[in-house]
Amino acid sequence: MLVIFSITLFTSALLLFWIQPMFAKMILPMLGSTPAVWNTCMLFYQAVLLLGYIYSHATSTLVKLRMQLLLHLGLLLLPLLVLPIKIPQGWEPPGSTNPAVWLLLLLSISIGLPLFVVSTTAPLMQKWFSNTSHSSAHDPYFLYVASNIGSMLGLLSYPFLLEPNLKLIEQCKLWGMGYITLIVLIFFCALILLRSKNLASENIVSTSESTITLKDKLKWLVLSFIPSSLLLGVTTYLTTEVPPIPLLWVIPLALYLLTFIIVFSKKPILNHELLIRFLPSFILPLILIIIFEVAKAMLLINVYHLFIFFLITMICHGELAKNRPSVKYLTQFYLWLSLGGVLGGLFNALIAPRIFNSVIEYPLAILLGCLLCPQLISINEKSKQRKERLLDILYPLALWIFIILVTYGLKLIGVKVGIVSLCIVFIPAIFICFNFSSRPIRFTLGITAIILGSIFFKGDQGKVLYKERSFFGVHQVVVTPDKKFIQLIHGSTTHGLQSLNEDQKQEPLTYYYRTGPIGQIFSAYNNENDNWKVAAIGLGAGSTAAYVKQNQEWTFYEIDPVVNKIAENPKYFSFLHNRKDNVKVLLGDGRLLIKKAESNKYNLIVLDAFSSDSIPVHLLTKEAIELYLSKLANNGILAFHISNRFLNLRPVLANIANSLGLVCYLEIDYPIKKSEKKLGKYPSHWVVIARKEEDVKKLLLSNSKWQALQPTNARVWTDDFSNIFSVISFKLSNK
Numbered sequence: 001m002l003v004i005f006s007i008t009l010f011t012s013a014l015l016l017f018w019i020q021p022m023f024a025k026m027i028l029p030m031l032g033s034t035p036a037v038w039n040t041c042m043l044f045y046q047a048v049l050l051l052g053y054i055y056s057h058a059t060s061t062l063v064k065l066r067m068q069l070l071l072h073l074g075l076l077l078l079p080l081l082v083l084p085i086k087i088p089q090g091w092e093p094p095g096s097t098n099p100a101v102w103l104l105l106l107l108s109i110s111i112g113l114p115l116f117v118v119s120t121t122a123p124l125m126q127k128w129f130s131n132t133s134h135s136s137a138h139d140p141y142f143l144y145v146a147s148n149i150g151s152m153l154g155l156l157s158y159p160f161l162l163e164p165n166l167k168l169i170e171q172c173k174l175w176g177m178g179y180i181t182l183i184v185l186i187f188f189c190a191l192i193l194l195r196s197k198n199l200a201s202e203n204i205v206s207t208s209e210s211t212i213t214l215k216d217k218l219k220w221l222v223l224s225f226i227p228s229s230l231l232l233g234v235t236t237y238l239t240t241e242v243p244p245i246p247l248l249w250v251i252p253l254a255l256y257l258l259t260f261i262i263v264f265s266k267k268p269i270l271n272h273e274l275l276i277r278f279l280p281s282f283i284l285p286l287i288l289i290i291i292f293e294v295a296k297a298m299l300l301i302n303v304y305h306l307f308i309f310f311l312i313t314m315i316c317h318g319e320l321a322k323n324r325p326s327v328k329y330l331t332q333f334y335l336w337l338s339l340g341g342v343l344g345g346l347f348n349a350l351i352a353p354r355i356f357n358s359v360i361e362y363p364l365a366i367l368l369g370c371l372l373c374p375q376l377i378s379i380n381e382k383s384k385q386r387k388e389r390l391l392d393i394l395y396p397l398a399l400w401i402f403i404i405l406v407t408y409g410l411k412l413i414g415v416k417v418g419i420v421s422l423c424i425v426f427i428p429a430i431f432i433c434f435n436f437s438s439r440p441i442r443f444t445l446g447i448t449a450i451i452l453g454s455i456f457f458k459g460d461q462g463k464v465l466y467k468e469r470s471f472f473g474v475h476q477v478v479v480t481p482d483k484k485f486i487q488l489i490h491g492s493t494t495h496g497l498q499s500l501n502e503d504q505k506q507e508p509l510t511y512y513y514r515t516g517p518i519g520q521i522f523s524a525y526n527n528e529n530d531n532w533k534v535a536a537i538g539l540g541a542g543s544t545a546a547y548v549k550q551n552q553e554w555t556f557y558e559i560d561p562v563v564n565k566i567a568e569n570p571k572y573f574s575f576l577h578n579r580k581d582n583v584k585v586l587l588g589d590g591r592l593l594i595k596k597a598e599s600n601k602y603n604l605i606v607l608d609a610f611s612s613d614s615i616p617v618h619l620l621t622k623e624a625i626e627l628y629l630s631k632l633a634n635n636g637i638l639a640f641h642i643s644n645r646f647l648n649l650r651p652v653l654a655n656i657a658n659s660l661g662l663v664c665y666l667e668i669d670y671p672i673k674k675s676e677k678k679l680g681k682y683p684s685h686w687v688v689i690a691r692k693e694e695d696v697k698k699l700l701l702s703n704s705k706w707q708a709l710q711p712t713n714a715r716v717w718t719d720d721f722s723n724i725f726s727v728i729s730f731k732l733s734n735k
Helices: 003-030 033-060 067-082 100-119 123-130 140-165 168-195 214-238 246-264 272-291 298-322 325-353 363-377 386-412 419-434 440-458 519-527 541-545 561-567 589-594 621-632 649-657 695-702
Strands: 463-472 473-479 487-490 493-499 533-537 552-558 583-587 602-607 633-643 663-669 684-690
Touching: 003 033, 003 100, 003 123, 003 140, 003 168, 003 246, 033 067, 033 100, 033 123, 033 214, 033 325, 067 100, 100 168, 123 325, 140 168, 140 246, 168 602, 214 246, 214 298, 214 325, 214 363, 214 473, 214 602, 246 298, 272 298, 272 363, 272 419, 272 440, 298 363, 298 473, 325 363, 363 386, 363 440, 386 419, 386 440, 419 440, 473 561, 487 552, 487 561, 493 561, 519 541, 519 602, 519 633, 519 663, 519 684, 519 695, 533 589, 552 561, 552 589, 561 583, 589 621, 621 633, 621 649, 633 695, 649 684, 663 695, 684 695
Parallel strands: 533 552, 533 602, 552 583, 602 633
Antiparallel strands: 463 473, 473 487, 487 493, 633 684, 663 684
């Protein structure tokens, strides 16, 4: 009996968490590979899970057991009508509006029904088990461990086993076979339940059993909200600078599930009270990492973020496990947990992008964790006197004033912002804040004081003229501190720069300056090709429009309407405005839109699409380059901007070019002299690909920096396969 129920829960959880990265990968190319795709998908999964738990709670409390079995077995057959899973034909994302609603509708139509049915399994099977004659039927929560082990296996098997070895269509068919297996297992569970001698006493609970209160429900809600919000926050952090891929989605979610496995096991391996004691010690360094945007040791920093996420989630879920109700309220308990998860997802995926113009929901969730976690268990008796409550406010205020005064004093004596000044100001502040850790409100306000003080410490970062957050990230238009340039910043990366000097306004800067790699291409071919037709996937500030000539036709493909709005506004950047008769901008994913262009139209196609420092993977696959070639004139050129702080994309393009019989050349425009940096020139890496050597001969003769790019033994990237970890490099520093 126990084996069958455990295997059933294991299988349902495996299917539930296998479908999540699988379908997200299917739709990722349609939305520019932005991290928001996964967050929106997670919100949908959480919402469907809530509906599944509502169904489980309603049927287990309102429907007699025999009818309940028949109803559920009938429901299990419905998803067979829509399998195998696929994206319906004709679905394309909107080009000029936020695609979140469109994505939620697509998810509902494509996987809503099978996901809903599978999501009902965990609470329902535990409830069924509680009505059996098994000796552990009075406390079936331990079965949640089997469910979460299945969830972890479903997640981890995807990037390591399924994604590298099976095409998406094969994965979908295999999922369908797994679902049929689940139907059979649930049928056996129903038979076991019908034969159980405990059937006659179903739903009988001792009258002396305590009831749950509204306070209990709200506690469950908040304790599930915090980890859910943190889950999406840390995932967004991990995938801002590196392209979002299933493995980077899976790691935080697997840690999230691991906490459930640990806290709901009969003998948890981690001490709950000890975790709470250690929390303040580890939180404080993370706050400094966030506010000073430390990212140079990327792997180490990311691991630390994941560790803090795991720690806070362990504490919250540990409290949930300690406060779980009797089996009578089992389905209601899971219902409130699911509701808290949905609210966390709703906050991060839909509400936060609308009410915040920067990504602050992640540190907010950390602060909320600090506020609640130490308070849940009273390690030290906390005074409730009015004086102590007043000091909870006054001490953090004094800490904030201390940071401001010391910072101001350092500036007066001419100490510049750096490691020394940072240590003088913030090391004492950290120690002071640590002494607040026995009182959660004081500790949380102390952290807030450090965050607010850091704004003054960092000083003049340039005047922000415009700031807006879209589905694709945070965009800022900033005047540089020296007041010489105006720049477009997305995430942590500059995506365009224009001189404020009227005589220099039409000079392309950053990675596009005239003597740089892209400038060399236009210098070699643009003078003799006044009627060139050029396509550029990725707009930025419109810097490359500075190369437009009178009789040319240029088409920019830009997925983010906010970027287009900024680039077309002459108050910020005038590159597009001054060439508007020759340039058109099409909104939507570049790969989807360029597919509609006529064959062999363009003489040059420039691939320059970034999300912060992350390059969308679907623009760098074999199928993508085959598509670009079909739109390229016979002697045309493909130019790829592959500058990146952490990814070495050279072998990716070299291997694809080699597999298609193309020529491939690289120029590393690095280092840049200090005098050139002051003029707005940035180092960059560019790759050109053409059908034959003659097409790039003039470029090669004009500059000896262009070198043939040799292929490697690595597997060629396709729409069904990409391996980000094979190209991660910590030695790159070209942006």
